Amino acid sequence: MAYTEEEIRHWLEEVKDPEIPVLSLNDLGVITGISVLENGKVKVEMTPTFVGCPAIDYMKSDVKEVLAKHGVEEVEVRVSFDTQWNSNMISEKGRQALKDFGLAPPPKHNLIVELDILEEVECPNCGSHNTDLKTPFGPTLCRSIHHCFDCKETFEQFKPI
Amino acid sequence: MNTPAIKDLLYKMADDQLILGHRNSEWTGFGPVLEEDIAFSSMAQDKIGQSQALYQLLHELGEAEPDTIAFTRNAEQFHNCQLTELPIGEYDFSLIRHFLFDHAELIRFEMLANSRYEPLAQLARKIKGEIKYHVMHANTWIKQLGNANEESISRLQNSLEYALPYALGIFEEGAHEEALQSEGIFPGEKAVMEEWKKRISERIEQTALRLPDFSQLQPVYGGRKGQHSEHLQPLLDEMSEVFRIDPTAEW
Numbered sequence A: 001m002a003y004t005e006e007e008i009r010h011w012l013e014e015v016k017d018p019e020i021p022v023l024s025l026n027d028l029g030v031i032t033g034i035s036v037l038e039n040g041k042v043k044v045e046m047t048p049t050f051v052g053c054p055a056i057d058y059m060k061s062d063v064k065e066v067l068a069k070h071g072v073e074e075v076e077v078r079v080s081f082d083t084q085w086n087s088n089m090i091s092e093k094g095r096q097a098l099k100d101f102g103l104a105p106p107p108k109h110n111l112i113v114e115l116d117i118l119e120e121v122e123c124p125n126c127g128s129h130n131t132d133l134k135t136p137f138g139p140t141l142c143r144s145i146h147h148c149f150d151c152k153e154t155f156e157q158f159k160p161i
Numbered sequence B: 001m002n003t004p005a006i007k008d009l010l011y012k013m014a015d016d017q018l019i020l021g022h023r024n025s026e027w028t029g030f031g032p033v034l035e036e037d038i039a040f041s042s043m044a045q046d047k048i049g050q051s052q053a054l055y056q057l058l059h060e061l062g063e064a065e066p067d068t069i070a071f072t073r074n075a076e077q078f079h080n081c082q083l084t085e086l087p088i089g090e091y092d093f094s095l096i097r098h099f100l101f102d103h104a105e106l107i108r109f110e111m112l113a114n115s116r117y118e119p120l121a122q123l124a125r126k127i128k129g130e131i132k133y134h135v136m137h138a139n140t141w142i143k144q145l146g147n148a149n150e151e152s153i154s155r156l157q158n159s160l161e162y163a164l165p166y167a168l169g170i171f172e173e174g175a176h177e178e179a180l181q182s183e184g185i186f187p188g189e190k191a192v193m194e195e196w197k198k199r200i201s202e203r204i205e206q207t208a209l210r211l212p213d214f215s216q217l218q219p220v221y222g223g224r225k226g227q228h229s230e231h232l233q234p235l236l237d238e239m240s241e242v243f244r245i246d247p248t249a250e251w
């Protein structure tokens, strides 16, 4: 039984970020390579969002589980830093999913994150840019905490990295 | 590639990250404000994760498994600088240490992003983005508390003077400096230190704090060679307690 790369990628749509269950690993951008070998074995390359991300092990076993459910028996998941993840790798669909989840998507950047791009982040509740950064360290490694002066709400952002 | 030189470099960096990560984690539940509690816990998680990734590179060069390296060595086998092992003390000391150490760390990883040892270069490109947040955090608080009031300024000043000789110990040179430089693996401790002096001076100038004359300071060396203060072994015992109960357990 041979699979195509597209099929594998499509099935992986079912695997979500355990900390943000509306976001698939595809949309998060952490699946950096899929290859189907001649013997039918499937190789999936992944890279973590943060080096110390505790979710990577769950994601890894979820990938195997979901592919097994679709009949792919031999799966090798390799986690490496060959491709280094950055927040620009989150897809447009992923950015919309973050917004719907109430989490401000990370602003696109030129790979040099300066303090000013953390200020005036768009509030996911009311759309205002009249906001400021409260702390770059939120409840998980990938979130920062902000305050909106217009709707007076505190909100979180998936932080740019 | 000069494997002994690379291992030496990886060990000291990984040990710094692991030890300071554990020190930072001691603030969990005790931060002066909840926000700082979370910040130090997050930075601890980052640093411990980064140390694991560096130990993984060592493992790929033939050393033991990351957990074994992290949890079964004694103090004299650790190569962290003494700055990282000092107890957390009061918040002012932990903040100053975080400021001094993370500036050096960011410079180190920025330089290593261009290393000719590709696995380390890849990891450095990733880690420098994370450390940048640590530096931002330190800068924000140093600026705020370094200008706030007499008490905060004098506390930070005292901690700065206490910590600086230890901070210079970050840049203690090893036996492989020349090899690392000539092979394009790492530009060397002196290069990091020069840039570090520049960056921390710029930040300190924005506050009411005064930077002592570096030439008058006696750096605290020894950490890179396994010579440590009395504070390291008790920390290692505590860290490895769970691991040593059953080294084969799966977590």
Ligand SMILES: [Zn+2]
Pocket (backbone or CB within 6 Å): A123, A124, A125, A126, A127, A128, A148, A149, A150, A151, A152, A153
């Ligand atoms: Zn708002």
